[in-house]
Amino acid sequence: xxxxxxxxxxxxxxxxxxxxxxxxxxxxxxxxxxxxxxxxxxxxxxxxxxxxxxxxxxxxxxxxxxxxxxxxxxxxxxxxxxxxxxxxxxxxxxxxxxxxxxxxxxxxxxxxxxxxxxxxxxxxxxxxxxxxxxxxxxxxxxxxxxxxxxxxxxxxxxxxxxxxxxxxxxxxxxxxxxxxxxxxxxxxxxxxxxxxxxxxxxxxxxxxxxxxxxxxxxxxxxxxxxxxxxxxxxxxxxxxxxxxxxxxxxxxxxxxxxxxxxxxxxxxxxxxxxxxxxxxxxxxxxxxxx
Numbered sequence: 240x241x242x243x244x245x246x247x248x249x250x251x252x253x254x255x256x257x258x259x260x261x262x263x264x265x266x267x268x269x270x271x272x273x274x275x276x277x278x279x280x281x282x283x284x285x286x287x288x289x290x291x292x293x294x295x296x297x298x299x300x301x302x303x304x305x306x307x308x309x310x311x312x313x314x315x316x317x318x319x320x321x322x323x324x325x326x327x328x329x330x331x332x333x334x335x336x337x338x339x340x341x342x343x344x345x346x347x348x349x350x351x352x353x354x355x356x357x358x359x360x361x362x363x364x365x366x367x368x369x370x371x372x373x374x375x376x377x378x379x380x381x382x383x384x385x386x387x388x389x390x391x392x393x394x395x396x397x398x399x400x401x402x403x404x405x406x407x408x409x410x411x412x413x414x415x416x417x418x419x420x421x422x423x424x425x426x427x428x429x430x431x432x433x434x435x436x437x438x439x440x441x442x443x444x445x446x447x448x449x450x451x452x453x454x455x456x457x458x459x460x461x462x463x464x465x466x467x468x469x470x471x472x473x474x475x476x477x478x479x480x481x482x483x484x485x486x487x488x489x490x491x492x493x494x495x496x497x498x499x500x501x502x503x504x505x506x507x508x509x510x511x512x513x514x515x516x517x518x519x520x521x522x523x524x525x526x527x528x529x
Contacts, residue, residue, distance in 0.1 A: 249296055249325075249329065250294040250295065250296055250301065250302065250325075250329070250330070250333050250334075251294065251295045251296070252292055252293070252294050252295075252333055252334055252337045253292065253293060253295070254289065254290075254291065254292060254293075255286050255291045255292065255293050255303065255305075256286075257286065257287075259286070259293055259300060260283060260286065262293075262299070262300035263282070263283060263286075263293070263300065263303055264283065265300075266300055266302075266303055266320045266321075266322060267282055267283075267303075267318070267320055270320055270321065270322055270323055271323060272320065272321045272323070272327050272359065272360075273318075273319075273320040273321075274316065274318065274319040274320070274353070274355065274356070274357065274360045275317075275318060276315050276316060276317045276318065276353070276354065277354060277497075278315075278317060279425055279428045279429050279432060280317075280425075280428060282303075282305060282317060282318040282320075285305045285307060285317050285318070288305070288307035288309070289307055289341065290304070290305070290306055290307060290314075290337070290338040290341045290342060291303075291304075291305040291306075291307060292304050292305075292334050292337055292338055294325075294330055294333055294334055296325070299322075300322075301321065301322045301324065301325040301330065302319075302320065302321040302322065302325055302330035302331075302333075302334055303318055303319070303320050303334070304316070304318065304319050304331075304334035304335065304338055305317040305318040305319075306338055306342070306351060308342075308345065308347065308348050309422050309424070309425060310420050310421060310422040310425070311347045311348075311422075312347055312348060312349040312350070312417055313348075313349065313350060313351075313352060313417060313418055313420070314342055314348055314350070314351045314352070315351075315352050315353065316351065316352070316353040319331065319334070319360065327359065327363070328363065331363045331367070332367075335367055339351075339528075342528055343528055348528050349417065349527075349528065350417075350418070350525050350526060350527050350528060351369075351525070351526040351528060352418055352523065352524065352525045352526070353369065353523075353524050354375060354521050354522070354523060354524075355521070355522060355524060356521055361522060361524065364524045364526075365524070367526070368526060369524040369525060369526045370524065370525055370526070371522045371523070371524050372523050372524070372525050373499055373500060373501050373522075373523050374499070374500040374520050374521060374522055374523065375497050375498070375499060375500070375520070375521045375522075375523060376497070376498060376499070376500050376516060376519065376520045376521075377495055377496070377497055377516070377517045377518075377519035377520070378495065378496050378497075378498065378506075378509050378514040378515060378516050378517065379493050379494070379495045379496075379514060379515060379517050380483060380493060380494045380495075380496075380509075380512060380513050380514045380515075381492065381493045381515075382487065382491070382492060382493070383513040384513070385480060385483050385484060385487070385512060385513065386511060386512065386513065387480070393441055394439040394440060394441045394446060394447070394474055394477070395439065395440050395441075396437055396438070396439050396477060396478065396481050397437065397438060397440065398436065398437055398438075399430065399433075399436035399437050399438045399448060399450070401427070401430060403438055403445060403448075404423060404426050404427055404430065405423070406444075406445045407426060407438065407445060407448050408421070408422070408423050408426055410445060410446070410447070410448060410464055410465075410466055411426070411448075411462070411464055413466055413467060414464035414465060414466060414467060415464060418523075418525070421462070429450050429461060429462065430450060432452055433450045433451060433452060433461075434451055434452050434453035434458060435449070435450075435451040435458070435482050435485055435486070436448070436449065436450045436451070437449055437478060437481060437482065439465075439474055439477065439478060441469075446465060446466045446469045446474060447463075447464065447465040447466065447469065447474045447475060447477075447478055448462070448463070448464060448478070449462060449463040449464075449478045449479070449482055450462040450463075451482050451486070451494075454493075454495070456491070456492045456493045457486055457489075457490075457491025457492050457493045457494050458482070458486045458489075458491050458493075458494045458495075459494065459495045459496065460479070460482065460494060460495070460496040463475060463478060463479065463496075465478075470504070475508055476508060476511060476512070479508065479509070479512050480512065482494075483512060495517070496509060496514060499523075500520070
């Protein structure tokens with residue numbers, strides 16, 4: 240696909256390139272209006288994927304927008320940033336217009352999604368017909384006793400290995416709705432960043448997995464999934480119990496997890512293990528491309 244330049248009276252919008260890395264880094268780290276997706280990859284790691292646009296004025300990068308589809312069908316807004324010398328509204332309108340046109344030319348894109356952590360960005364999304372569909376909430380476990388439950392399944396928990404990625408991706412796709420699925424490359428990045436990663440096997444078949452990262456206070460459970468046909472048998476709790484025990488042995492003061500406010504089964508699972516809501520809650524906004 241050929242990506243064209245789009246010029247307004249104030250901005251020239253074009254695809255990002257490797258020569259923009261320093262300018263992008265300055266924009267991301269030193270400006271006030273910056274949206275960064277809760278992501279495994281840093282914003283600069285998405286350079287080379289499309290759409291990833293910058294807006295220039297007199298040769299200086301004034302704004303950037305990255306929303307490449309990953310996994311296929313879903314384009315999360317990975318980055319939106321503007322200079323303090325630029326109108327946030329104008330920068331968004333110009334970059335989003337070009338990104339929207341590029342996304343609509345793709346055959347394998349169903350929706351664009353974002354988790355706006357700041358009110359100013361949520362306002363921009365809503366004015367561009369993004370719809371608030373549900374919320375992500377944060378829960379935390381703080382070294383409370385870990386309740387034991389009788390586990391009746393014959394599964395075995397073991398450390399996850401890189402060779403498990405393809406099987407884990409198939410499991411992930413079966414367990415999660417479209418918007419929450421993760422690609423093979425995304426799983427590989429997550430696995431390499433993990434402090435703890437484990438799978439549950441039955442007769443050599445992976446039926447559940449979890450990936451957790453380290454935090455200054457302990458850990459964060461980033462992904463946990465069980466094949467639908469094995470759900471309700473205590474497998475998810477076995478994984479959760481195991482990772483909490485491991486973090487506790489490492490001296491963790493707390494372990495956090497994010498889940499959707501309407502995911503009742505996940506909420507029940509985490510409550511059983513002693514997780515409590517922190518009060519942090521963030522909207523999920525979606526835009527249908529067709």
